Amino acid sequence: MIFRPYLLTALAASTTLMACGGSDEQPLPLPQLTAAQAATLSSCTALSGFSFAGTTVTAASTVASGTLNNAGQPVGEHCLVVGRMNDRVSTVDGQTYAIGFQMRLPRDWNGRFLHQGNGGTDGTVAVADGGGSLGSGGLLRNGLQMGFAVLSSDAGHSGAQNPLFGIDPQARLDYGYQAVRSLTPMAKALILAAYNKGPDRSYFAGSSNGGRHAMVAAARLPADYDGFLANSPGFNLPKAAVAQLWGAQQWNKVVTSTGTAPLYDLESAFTQTERRLVANAILGKCDALDGVADGLVQDADACRTAFDLARDVPTCSAARDGTTCLSAAQKTVVADVFAGAKNSAGTALYARWAYDPGLSATGWADWKFRNSVRGGRDPVAVAHIFSVPPVTTALSNTLSYALSFNMDTDAPNIFATNSVHTESAMSLMTPPDPANLDTMRLRGGKMLVIHGSADGVFSVDDTAAWYDALDQRLAGRAADAVRFFRVPGMGHSRGGPATDQYDALTALVDWVERGAAPDRIVAGARGTGNAGGVNADVPSTWSANRTRPLCPYPMVARYKSGDSELAASFACER
Structure with missing residues (x-):
C-alpha cells in the first residue's frame, strides 16, 4: 500500500474536527489496504537456527497433515516452532521467567500473520491453531486451516507461577501488554525467515483475556497489525x-x-x-x-x-x-x-x-x-x-x-x-485511551468486537458503553473502522441458548483487504450433529441448524418474512 502524504494530512485534520464535536464536511474515505499474497514454506528444520534478540528456539519440526484436526477436518502440513523470549530471574520474587511461545507455519501460507491471544490468566502456551481460543463456539475452519501463520504464547509466566507471578512487576507488565510487544517483531522476523517474505497483513484475535489483548494491541501497537478481532473482551478486566x-x-x-x-x-x-x-x-x-x-x-x-x-x-x-x-x-x-x-x-x-x-x-x-x-x-x-x-x-x-x-x-x-x-x-491491563483508535483507523486498520448478551463475567453493557464513547468521539463515524456485534443468549465466549458459531475472522479479513464492511455476520446454533461440537444449551425446540444475523450495534435482527429458523428471514434494523 502506497500512502499519499496529502491524503493522510487531510484525514488527520478530518479526525481532529470529528474529535472536537464533528464537522459539516464529509470526512475523506479511510485508506484501503491491499490483499495478502500467498507463499510456500522454504524450510522448517532450518528454523531451528533462527536468531532474534532475546529469543531461544528449542525445536522446529514438521507436523504432518492430519496430525491436528478441527471440526472433523485435518489440519494441513505445517512447521511447529517452539521457543522462549526474555529469560530472566526476578529480583523481586526470585522466580525464573520467560515468554514461552509456539508458532505454526503452514506449508501453503496465505501471506497473513495471526497473533492468537489466549484467555484467563495465561500461563499456558495454547495450541497455535487460530481456532477454539477465538471464541464463537469454535471455528469450523480455524486460522491454521485457512493458511495463517499463527503465534500463541503464555504471556510471560508458566502455569506453575499462576497466580503468584503478580508479585513480580515485570511479569504483570508482560501479562498486561509487554509480552505482545516483545513477541510481535520476533514473529514477523520468523515468518520472513520461513517464507523469504514478511507477512503482507497481520491480525490479532482472541477471546476473553485474549479479546482484551486484541483491544490493547489496537491502541498500543496500531502500526503492527491491520485487523483486530476481540471476542467477549475483558478490556476492563480488573x-x-x-x-x-x-x-x-x-x-x-x-x-x-x-x-x-x-x-x-x-x-x-x-x-x-x-x-x-x-x-x-x-x-x-x-x-x-x-x-x-x-x-x-x-x-x-x-x-x-x-x-x-x-x-x-x-x-x-x-x-x-x-x-x-x-x-x-x-x-x-x-x-x-x-x-x-x-x-x-x-x-x-x-x-x-x-x-x-x-x-x-x-x-x-x-x-x-x-x-x-x-x-x-x-x-x-x-x-x-x-x-x-x-x-x-x-x-x-x-x-x-x-x-x-x-x-x-x-x-x-x-x-x-x-x-x-x-x-x-x-x-497495564486496559487500552491507554480506549476511545482513541486514530492511528489504527488512519492507516486502514479495522476492528470487530463481538460479545454475548448473557456473558456472566464481562458485561456486554460495558462493551456497549466503550463503543458509544468511541462513536461519540468520532461524531457517529466509528463504524467506518470498528463494528460491535452483540450475540443474544450467548454466555462468555460461547454457549448459552444462542446462535454462537460464526466466522468473524474471515469477515475481518474481507473488511481489511477488500473493503467489504460486515453489515451482518451469519451465526449458527450448534445443534445435534454440528461438526464443531454440540452446544448443550440449545433448546430442543430450535432447528439444529438455526441461523441468525449478528447485527452491528446498535442495529437489531428483526424478523421480516419466511422461515424463522433462517438468517435470511431477518433484517438488521434500528
Whole structure:
C-alpha cells in the first residue's frame, strides 16, 4: 500500500474536527489496504537456527497433515516452532521467567500473520491453531486451516507461577501488554525467515483475556497489525473481577446452603430452576419485540423498559418455594447485581448487566457463583495480579477474601502503584485511551468486537458503553473502522441458548483487504450433529441448524418474512 502524504494530512485534520464535536464536511474515505499474497514454506528444520534478540528456539519440526484436526477436518502440513523470549530471574520474587511461545507455519501460507491471544490468566502456551481460543463456539475452519501463520504464547509466566507471578512487576507488565510487544517483531522476523517474505497483513484475535489483548494491541501497537478481532473482551478486566467479588457478597445474603467443602454453594441463592423462571419472564416480555417469538431477545435495549423484575416475576407470598416465585430478598439481590457493583457511597465500580434469558445456562452460573468464591479465578486475580500491593495471604482462603473484600478500601487498589509496582493494574491491563483508535483507523486498520448478551463475567453493557464513547468521539463515524456485534443468549465466549458459531475472522479479513464492511455476520446454533461440537444449551425446540444475523450495534435482527429458523428471514434494523 502506497500512502499519499496529502491524503493522510487531510484525514488527520478530518479526525481532529470529528474529535472536537464533528464537522459539516464529509470526512475523506479511510485508506484501503491491499490483499495478502500467498507463499510456500522454504524450510522448517532450518528454523531451528533462527536468531532474534532475546529469543531461544528449542525445536522446529514438521507436523504432518492430519496430525491436528478441527471440526472433523485435518489440519494441513505445517512447521511447529517452539521457543522462549526474555529469560530472566526476578529480583523481586526470585522466580525464573520467560515468554514461552509456539508458532505454526503452514506449508501453503496465505501471506497473513495471526497473533492468537489466549484467555484467563495465561500461563499456558495454547495450541497455535487460530481456532477454539477465538471464541464463537469454535471455528469450523480455524486460522491454521485457512493458511495463517499463527503465534500463541503464555504471556510471560508458566502455569506453575499462576497466580503468584503478580508479585513480580515485570511479569504483570508482560501479562498486561509487554509480552505482545516483545513477541510481535520476533514473529514477523520468523515468518520472513520461513517464507523469504514478511507477512503482507497481520491480525490479532482472541477471546476473553485474549479479546482484551486484541483491544490493547489496537491502541498500543496500531502500526503492527491491520485487523483486530476481540471476542467477549475483558478490556476492563480488573474492574470486572472486583465486580464479581461484589456480586458474591450480594448472593451470599440469600444463600440457603453452604455446600460441601471445598466448594461453597453460592448458587443456592439463585438456583437454575429460579433462573429459568426469570428467563421465561424475560422472554415473555421481550422475545417478540423483534417480530417473532423464537427464544432470543434481539432487542436488548427495548427489553430494558419492557421487562421489570419486580413486576414480571412472582414474589413468594410466604416461604421461598424455589420454583414458582422469588422471595422479596432474592429480588432485591438480583436487581442489585444486574444494576452493577457499587461502593458504599453508591459510586459505580463496574457496568450494569443486560437481562437476557441466557442467565439460565450453567456457564453463567459458573462465573457468578463458582469462579467468584472459593478456588475461583476472581479472588486470586484481584488479590495477586491486580492489587497493589499483592495480597498473598488470599490463597489460604479465597472464600473469606471474596466475602470480606472491602469495596471502599480494597477496590481502589486496582488503581494503586508503589515503589515496586509502578504501573497500576488498570493501566497495564486496559487500552491507554480506549476511545482513541486514530492511528489504527488512519492507516486502514479495522476492528470487530463481538460479545454475548448473557456473558456472566464481562458485561456486554460495558462493551456497549466503550463503543458509544468511541462513536461519540468520532461524531457517529466509528463504524467506518470498528463494528460491535452483540450475540443474544450467548454466555462468555460461547454457549448459552444462542446462535454462537460464526466466522468473524474471515469477515475481518474481507473488511481489511477488500473493503467489504460486515453489515451482518451469519451465526449458527450448534445443534445435534454440528461438526464443531454440540452446544448443550440449545433448546430442543430450535432447528439444529438455526441461523441468525449478528447485527452491528446498535442495529437489531428483526424478523421480516419466511422461515424463522433462517438468517435470511431477518433484517438488521434500528
